[in-house]
Amino acid sequence: MSSNSEIDALIDLMAKLPGLGPRSARRAVLHLIRKRALLLTPLSDAMQQVAATARECLNCGNVGTTDICDICNSEDRATGELCVVEDVADLWAMERAGVFKGRYHVLGGTLSALDGVGPDDLRIPRLRDRVTAENITEVILALNATVDGQTTAHYIADQLEGQVRLTSLAQGVPIGGELDYLDDGTITAALRARKEL
Amino acid sequence: MSSNSEIDALIDLMAKLPGLGPRSARRAVLHLIRKRALLLTPLSDAMQQVAATARECLNCGNVGTTDICDICNSEDRATGELCVVEDVADLWAMERAGVFKGRYHVLGGTLSALDGVGPDDLRIPRLRDRVTAENITEVILALNATVDGQTTAHYIADQLEGQVRLTSLAQGVPIGGELDYLDDGTITAALRARKEL
Numbered sequence: 406m407s408s409n410s411e412i413d414a415l416i417d418l419m420a421k422l423p424g425l426g427p428r429s430a431r432r433a434v435l436h437l438i439r440k441r442a443l444l445l446t447p448l449s450d451a452m453q454q455v456a457a458t459a460r461e462c463l464n465c466g467n468v469g470t471t472d473i474c475d476i477c478n479s480e481d482r483a484t485g486e487l488c489v490v491e492d493v494a495d496l497w498a499m500e501r502a503g504v505f506k507g508r509y510h511v512l513g514g515t516l517s518a519l520d521g522v523g524p525d526d527l528r529i530p531r532l533r534d535r536v537t538a539e540n541i542t543e544v545i546l547a548l549n550a551t552v553d554g555q556t557t558a559h560y561i562a563d564q565l566e567g568q569v570r571l572t573s574l575a576q577g578v579p580i581g582g583e584l585d586y587l588d589d590g591t592i593t594a595a596l597r598a599r600k601e602l
Numbered sequence: 603m604s605s606n607s608e609i610d611a612l613i614d615l616m617a618k619l620p621g622l623g624p625r626s627a628r629r630a631v632l633h634l635i636r637k638r639a640l641l642l643t644p645l646s647d648a649m650q651q652v653a654a655t656a657r658e659c660l661n662c663g664n665v666g667t668t669d670i671c672d673i674c675n676s677e678d679r680a681t682g683e684l685c686v687v688e689d690v691a692d693l694w695a696m697e698r699a700g701v702f703k704g705r706y707h708v709l710g711g712t713l714s715a716l717d718g719v720g721p722d723d724l725r726i727p728r729l730r731d732r733v734t735a736e737n738i739t740e741v742i743l744a745l746n747a748t749v750d751g752q753t754t755a756h757y758i759a760d761q762l763e764g765q766v767r768l769t770s771l772a773q774g775v776p777i778g779g780e781l782d783y784l785d786d787g788t789i790t791a792a793l794r795a796r797k798e799l
Contacts, residue, residue, distance in 0.1 A: 468606075
């Protein structure tokens with residue numbers, strides 16, 4: 406669209422990023438060209454760096470720059486608690502909250518009969534090994550509150566029953582949430598799990 | 603947030619792109635890491651290429667990889683018509699429509715008393731020179747239908763009055779537009795400029 410093949414190639418690649426379409430990709434590329442020294446060159450360098458160094462932790466599936474990630478390497482985090490999440494983005498969200506001091510296990514997705522994803526396509530066999538090898542006493546299932554997420558949570562609970570304490574994140578009204586804007590399922594869950602004041 | 607400085611640096615830079623915030627930047631970076639060979643490396647290379655070659659056309663302000671852009675270089679486009687736009691993105695939008703066969707002049711913004719942008723901060727003096735040098739017969743003011751855009755159009759019209767034919771893009775109902783969703787200003791403009799069937 407810019408009558409220029411290099412710039413068009415960059416726009417096409419940018420448009421493949423999640424959250425960007427052709428229009429926002431064009432806008433981003435023009436912004437990058439205007440801020441060449443401040444943004445375009447540093448961004449290109451940072452991407453090269455990450456392309457060269459990023460890898461999945463062989464133990465938990467977190468993304469980092471070492472074979473075993475910082476969390477798995479840290480002795481401080483060997484609390485016996487293991488938090489199971491679907492995705493690296495979920496692990497990062499937990500870390501931002503900064504309240505969980507144990508280790509993680511990233512499944513890499515959820516079981517899905519529709520998409521043909523079985524237990525061996527996820528990091529579920531590895532989870533069983535870790536529970537034994539790392540003296541895990543509690544497995545916290547922090548899976549998304551979707552149908553596939555909850556199916557996966559039940560499957561894992563079945564597999565590990567009797568070996569460790571199994572817990573899941575509480576469901577209820579989010580902090581700052583207004584009842585009027587909540588769906589029926591959330592209100593039902595919050596009412597069922599109501600607490601004494 | 604990823605407990606890793608290289609990846610965090612990339613996320614921070616991505617979050618500076620227009621249309622991306624911290625959350626979508628994290629999502630984009632995870633996507634890039636997953637599609638390393640298909641997307642991350644090609645994107646980094648394309649950025650480097652553009653950083654090294656992109657420049658503004660000395661004549662019209664278009665972005666390209668040569669000192670004088672393809673449009674200004676093409677003799678076919680010396681039709682005597684000059685289309686004045688605010689921004690390179692507007693030039694690209696006109697080119698996508700594919701209907702204008704003349705040349706462009708990119709102002710690089712609009713006059714704005716509030717932001718202290720005067721005629722000499724834009725490519726307005728250069729526009730006057732081009733009208734003479736390139737035997738321009740018609741200047742089409744394709745500025746945005748905003749207050750600043752229209753102020754700038756009036757200023758340019760004052761400057762060039764008597765030298766060339768001055769026109770502006772028609773205002774009215776957009777193709778596919780529904781009256782119910784249009785603002786009063788557009789409906790007023792469309793009614794005033796009504797045409798015989």
